[in-house]
Amino acid sequence: MRQFGKLTRRLFIKGGIWSTALFFWNLFRGLTKAEATDSFSGTDFVGKTREGKHRSFYINFWKPMRRINGKTWTLKISGLCESPTTFTLTDLKNLPAQSQSSRLKCVECWSARAEWRGFSIKELEKVIRPHASARGVVFHCGDEYKEYLSREALTQDRVLLVHSMNGKLLSDAHGFPLRLIAPSKYGYKNPKAILEMEYVAEQQSGTWSKIGPYSPDGTILPGGDHPLEYDKQPRRISGGEIPY
Amino acid sequence: MNTVALFISLILVSGLNIADVSEMVEVPAGEVVMGDNADDYASPKKTAVLGTFFIDRFEVTNEEFRQQFSDHTFWEGFEPHPVTNITWYQAETYCEQVGKRLPTEEEWEKSARGTDARLYPWGNKPLRKKPHPFYSGIIKRRVGLNKKDSSPYGVRDMASSVWEWTASSENKKKVTRGGLWNHHLDYEYGKTFDRNLIAPSERFIFLGFRCVNSEN
Numbered sequence: 001m002r003q004f005g006k007l008t009r010r011l012f013i014k015g016g017i018w019s020t021a022l023f024f025w026n027l028f029r030g031l032t033k034a035e036a037t038d039s040f041s042g043t044d045f046v047g048k049t050r051e052g053k054h055r056s057f058y059i060n061f062w063k064p065m066r067r068i069n070g071k072t073w074t075l076k077i078s079g080l081c082e083s084p085t086t087f088t089l090t091d092l093k094n095l096p097a098q099s100q101s102s103r104l105k106c107v108e109c110w111s112a113r114a115e116w117r118g119f120s121i122k123e124l125e126k127v128i129r130p131h132a133s134a135r136g137v138v139f140h141c142g143d144e145y146k147e148y149l150s151r152e153a154l155t156q157d158r159v160l161l162v163h164s165m166n167g168k169l170l171s172d173a174h175g176f177p178l179r180l181i182a183p184s185k186y187g188y189k190n191p192k193a194i195l196e197m198e199y200v201a202e203q204q205s206g207t208w209s210k211i212g213p214y215s216p217d218g219t220i221l222p223g224g225d226h227p228l229e230y231d232k233q234p235r236r237i238s239g240g241e242i243p244y
Numbered sequence: 245m246n247t248v249a250l251f252i253s254l255i256l257v258s259g260l261n262i263a264d265v266s267e268m269v270e271v272p273a274g275e276v277v278m279g280d281n282a283d284d285y286a287s288p289k290k291t292a293v294l295g296t297f298f299i300d301r302f303e304v305t306n307e308e309f310r311q312q313f314s315d316h317t318f319w320e321g322f323e324p325h326p327v328t329n330i331t332w333y334q335a336e337t338y339c340e341q342v343g344k345r346l347p348t349e350e351e352w353e354k355s356a357r358g359t360d361a362r363l364y365p366w367g368n369k370p371l372r373k374k375p376h377p378f379y380s381g382i383i384k385r386r387v388g389l390n391k392k393d394s395s396p397y398g399v400r401d402m403a404s405s406v407w408e409w410t411a412s413s414e415n416k417k418k419v420t421r422g423g424l425w426n427h428h429l430d431y432e433y434g435k436t437f438d439r440n441l442i443a444p445s446e447r448f449i450f451l452g453f454r455c456v457n458s459e460n
Contacts, residue, residue: 107380186380215381219449221424222407222440236285238420238440239407239448 039142039195041069046172047143056228057104057112059173060187062145062207067172068193075178079138079199082129089177093163095119100158102183103227103242104190105220111242112228116181118162121154124197134199139180142193147206148216149182149189158183158241161194183241189218266308268298268457269397276354277361279437286437289361292350299347299355300454302387302400303327303408304338312341324386326406326452332418332444335409335453344455346411349439351456352421356403357436358396364436365395365402382406382424382450403434409453417441424450 047064075087097119105111121137136150153159159182163170170176175192182189188208208214222239226232235244273296279286307323309330310316316327330338332346339345347355356365364370371392388400395402407422420442423434442451 209381213379215379217381217449219381221380221382221450222420223424236440238442239450240442240446 039068039073040066041072049173054173057114057174058106058110058228060106061143061192062141063143065143065193068142068176070169070177073177073195075194076196077124077128077199078196080131080134080201081199082131083127085128087124089163092119092161092178095123098160100160100181100183102158102181103244104181104183104187105225105242107186107188107214107218109224109226110228110232111225115166116160116162117164117167118160118178118181121159121161124161128199130199133201135201136199136203138198138200138204139191139194140196140198141191142195145191145207147180147189147191147208148200148204149180149185150203153182153185154180156182156184184220185218186214186220188214267301269301269399270296270298271351271355271397271399272296275359276350276357277359278350278353278357280435283435283437286439292354294350294354295458297347297351297456297458299351299397299399299456300344301398303405303452303454304335305387309338312338322384325384326387326401328384328406328449328452329447330452331447332409332442334447336411338453339455342455344457346409346453347456349410349412349419349421352402352408352410353436355397355399356395356421360396362396362436365399366392384449402436406450406452407434407440409451414441416443418444420451 044067045064046067047061048059050058070089073089075092077085077087097117099115099117101113101115103111103113130151134151136148137154139145139147139149141147159180161178162181163178165171165174170179172193175194178194179192180190180194188206191206203216205216209216209218220237220239220242223237225235225237225242227235227244271294273294276292276294277289278292279289281287281289303326305324306316306318306327309327310318313334318325318327336346362368384406387405390401390404393402393404394400402421403423405422406424407420410419410421412419418441420440421438423438442448
C-alpha cells in the first residue's frame with residue numbers, strides 16, 4: 001500500500017510537471033497562433049470623424065475598429081477562384097502599381113480629391129484566377145462592413161485597390177492597409193480596411209444597401225455635389241466620376 | 245374568386261397599356277422657349293423654331309433593344325424597363341436600325357416643355373416634394389408607369405425615370421436631358437431645361453434614350 005502510495009505520489013508529481021509543461025506550451029503556441037492570425041493591434045480604435053485634419057476629408061466607418069497591424073495583416077482571397085491566396089502587404093506593394101488623382105464622393109453629398117496609388121484587381125486575378133461563374137466580389141472589412149461590387153465594375157480602368165494616399169501609406173482613418181477606389185461610385189462602394197475578398201456567383205447587397213436607403217449599384221447620379229475644398233459650395237455633376 | 249378575376253383582368257389591362265411602347269406622338273411646328281436664366285448650365289433663355297417632328301412617347305425598353313441586339317441581357321422581368329448602360333453610339337445605332345434618329349436637345353426640350361416655358365412637363369410645380377425621399381439610387385420601373393409625368397403632347401417620363409442621350413454635342417461631349425425619380429438629398433424632379441454633358445463612350449445605369457423621326 002505504501003509502495004502503491006509512493007508510486008502514486010511519484011506518478012502524481014511527474015504527471016503534474018508534464019501537465020504544467022504541456023499547459024504552458026499550449027498557451028505559448030496558442031498565443032503565437034492568435035498573434036499570427038490577428039490583423040489588429042492593441043486596444044486603440046479608429047472610427048467616424050470630421051474633426052481636425054479630417055475636416056478636409058471626412059472619415060466614415062461602419063463600426064469603430066481596432067487599428068490594423070500591418071505586420072500581421074493579410075489579404076485573404078476566397079470563394080470562386082482557382083487559387084485562393086493570402087497576400088501580405090509586401091506582396092501587394094510589389095504588384096505593378098499605378099497612381100491616379102480622383103474624387104471620392106459620399107452619398108451624403110460631400111466630396112474630396114486625393115492622389116491614390118495602388119494596383120488593378122486584374123493583377124490579383126492573374127494569381128488567383130477567378131472561376132467563370134464568379135460575377136462579383138464581397139469585400140469583408142475590419143469594421144465589419146461588407147460591400148459587393150461586380151467584376152465588371154471592378155475591372156474598369158479607373159478602379160484601383162490602393163495602399164497609398166497623397167504619397168504616404170494609407171492612414172488608419174483612410175482604411176490602412178488596403179481600400180478600394182471606384183471613382184464613379186459613391187463612397188459606400190469604396191470599402192476601407194479590407195481583410196478579405198470573396199468571389200461570389202450572385203449579386204449581393206452590401207451593409208448599407210441591405211439596411212439603409214442606398215442602392216446596391218451605387219453609381220454617382222446626376223445632381224449636386226458639395227466639395228469640401230471649395231467650402232461645400234454646390235456644383236452640378238453629370239453622374240459617374242466627377243471631373244473637377 | 246371575383247377578386248382573383250378582377251386582379252387578373254387588371255394585369256391584362258395593364259399589359260395592354262404597355263404593349264405599344266414604340267408609339268410616336270406628333271409635335272407640331274413652331275417656337276419653343278429653351279433654357280432658364282437662373283440656371284448657369286441652361287442660360288440664357290432663348291427661343292428656337294422647329295419643324296414638325298414625331299417623338300417616341302416612351303423611352304426605349306430593354307425588350308425593344310433586345311429585338312435589335314440579341315446579345316443585350318437584363319434581369320428577368322425587366323423587359324418593360326427603360327434600357328440603360330448603353331453608350332451614345334449604341335443608342336444612335338439602334339435609332340438608325342429602326343429607321344429613326346436621336347432627338348436634338350431642342351426637339352427634346354420642346355417635347356417636354358410645350359410652348360409655355362413650363363418648368364416640368366405637367367406644369368410648374370413638383371408633383372411631390374419628395375419623389376423618393378431618403379433613397380440614394382435609381383429606381384427603374386416600367387416605362388409610362390407614372391401617368392402624371394406627361395408633357396403637353398403626351399410624351400411620358402421626361403422628368404423622371406432615366407436621363408436620355410440626345411444628338412446634340414458640346415465640348416466633344418453629348419448633351420443628356422431628363423431627370424430621375426430621385427435625387428438623394430435634393431428632392432426635385434428634373435426640370436425641362438436641365439442638361440448635362442457626358443462623353444459618348446460612357447454608359448451608366450441612369451442613362452437611356454428615345455428616338456424621333458421627321459415623319460411618322
